[in-house]
Amino acid sequence: MFIYELYLIFTKFLAFPIDVSTEIFFEEQPFPVVTVCNANPYKLSVIQSDSKLGKIKTLLQSYKAAVAKTLPSSDPGNYGLYEKMVLPYQLDQRARDALALEVAQLDQNILRPALYTFEELITKCTFSGRTCSRADFTEIVDPIYGACYSFNENSSLSYSTNRAGMKFGLKLLITVSQETTGLITDFLPTTGVAGARIAIHPRGSNPSMDNLGINVGVGYQTAIALTSTKYKRMKRPYGRCVDKESDATNFYTRIFQSSFQDKTYSLDTCFFGCRQRDTVAKCGCANPRYRKTSSLTYCEPTKTNLDCLQNLRGDQASTTSPNICPLTECSCDPPCSEITYSTTASIAKFPAANYYVATDNVRGVGGSCDDLNKNFAGDVQNCRLWYENNGLLLQVFFETLKYESYTEGASYGISGALNDLGGHAGLWLGLSVISIVEVCGLIALLVMYCVTCGGIKIRPDEGDIAADHRIQDIEEVKKELDIADKHDKDLELSEDEDLKSPRKDEDAKQK
Template identity: 30%
Template sequence: MERDFKLHVDPEYGNCYTFNFNDSVELKNSRAGPMYGLRLLLDVHQDDYMPTTEAAGVRIVVHEQDQEPFPDTFGYSAPTGFVSSFGLKTKVLHRMDAPYGSCSDTFRPERYIYEEHYSPEGCHRNCFQLKVLDECGCGDPRFPLPSDEKRYCSAKSVTDRQCLSNLTSASGGYHHLQLECDCRQPCTENVFETAYSAAAWPSVNFKIGVDCPAVLDIFNDTEACTEYYRVNTAYIEIYYEQLNFETLRETAGYTVSVPLFLHGIADVQYFTSIVIPVAHKSSYIFAHGSSGFCYLSNDV
């Protein structure tokens, strides 16, 4: 478990785990299709759910190894009682910098709170946390601090709680941030296009076995065992649909050499597409129930 999965604590989903997290170890895949991907059977233990939990299932994010995962923003949900298949395709985006755009591959805000590489989503959360620190003198406990000299807002302090609550309401919170933040897109970015399909699992006539592997108190009752798996488990498949990637590149529609009569017309950008075969390497983060993953809910 420790070799293949790394713990990641998310402010919305709690304990999550990242697969293929170690960039010093290459996990290569030379064939496409669900037979050559990652398969997991995850038990969410619905009996442990709180009354306010609305949905049962797991949360999945596909991301680069050096990127901070944000399952609440970019994740996909997979329900219990189904085989959920996620087919991946890789796209590489190349954006244009000045004077056509404001992208940057070297941009990183001051006092950036995440250890991993910069991302626009992380930048907006960083902007919110720094605003909280400046206004309240303490940080939102849901996010990292920029340095050890800073402290988190205390739940025991009425002043801290009130300041954090007022600032969250006034700014819209980090999901609906209304602050002026300098956050830029990277000029080169890998994105994973995901195709989702599902089928009911287990089927009506499927027999898991006499001794139910997941529940010790279910013995010699195949129907009860099958029903437990249908209610509490999610079967996950993640694989590459094809072993190549598509390149999308911005190019200038007009340059400085255009005739003067075009002065005032906005610069036009468009994408060109190239497909290149490649061996892939990415990370998966899974949100799951009390078995070490996090529930598909906001009750942490």
């Protein structure tokens, strides 16, 4: 029975179980990074007028012809847009893939005029009622959404909040410029929504606009309430978390080690690297949706490459070519420390019928409805109508300063295993710690005796005894005690004789 209990103890210990402790805190919180992009990545007017962007113009023309089903004998751009698609959405997806491949071949300086500037996208910015500026934002160029601007990304900034509620967060007036003031559309035909693409994430993390971003529509005030949650996980052998994946196993580390080495590791970045590795292996080129090293080249916008990218995406309903499963195919581990934000969104119509839109930018296209703004010629109603189709109000704030923290800890360590071992040993074998030590000592002596073939002296010889002053002292004390004991016995005998002599005299007299 004891052997079975011993087996259970070791089995439980080697399973390395963990406990998760939950703590609730209420304190000042650092404000997350809010990244904002236009849902439309590039200005149509610039693409149509700039000869350097002629291939993108040809792509858009081919897409419009495919949508209208005015199919010529051949595809001038060789994108495969005129082939029959199995599913309706595949045409839109293929056109967006082709656009990403075309843009990846261009130098960013050539593409710059078609991107939206900060002033064109963000008309007004306040944080907790105080005005924020361009210096509070960091520009990134997303391969799908073009120029994006991240609030509070720079490490020199320290925006935080110690009060919850809409008044104590970020407020942005965003103008996506779907139409010019002359009601001329400036959106690409491949852009399906009018609004902004936003992502809320911790500082240093990849915003992943295409995968994790959310759309915010024009003509509305969108209020996003945040609640944060913190996780602290254990490393092996108790858990699987990592601070940063090794270069040998994580493609993300290798492709970002130069320009993105300060980025925080996350599951998403590991998944992106896994997908890029799969793309390079099967298509021979890199997908522009994910970063690459200088030794790799982005896929050229050809039908063959587009077919390859589409096949890699797979079909979720298909058993022969399913979607890639990052959980089983990428071997990605979660980060040891992580902050997540859960969101609750609410919307309201913006602007109201009698609302006066006022900003500092009274001369710009997305400026104030003030009479000084020549874009609307003093027509306030026309200005409000323009904002309904081209503007939106975004507010991001903490719903509460309370947050939960989940911390993993070992639930059965060395001390627990030893305690159980000692308890069962005492129960089943009647052993205590002292007896175990004595048995171990006895076994050690027996082993040493057997190894030395009896050469070990178990008791000292006569010479050792004679030379030991402690033994001599004991012998002297023993002699003194013996002498004292003999003296005591002699005294007792003499006293007995004295007591007997008077009795003898009395007996003699009586006789």
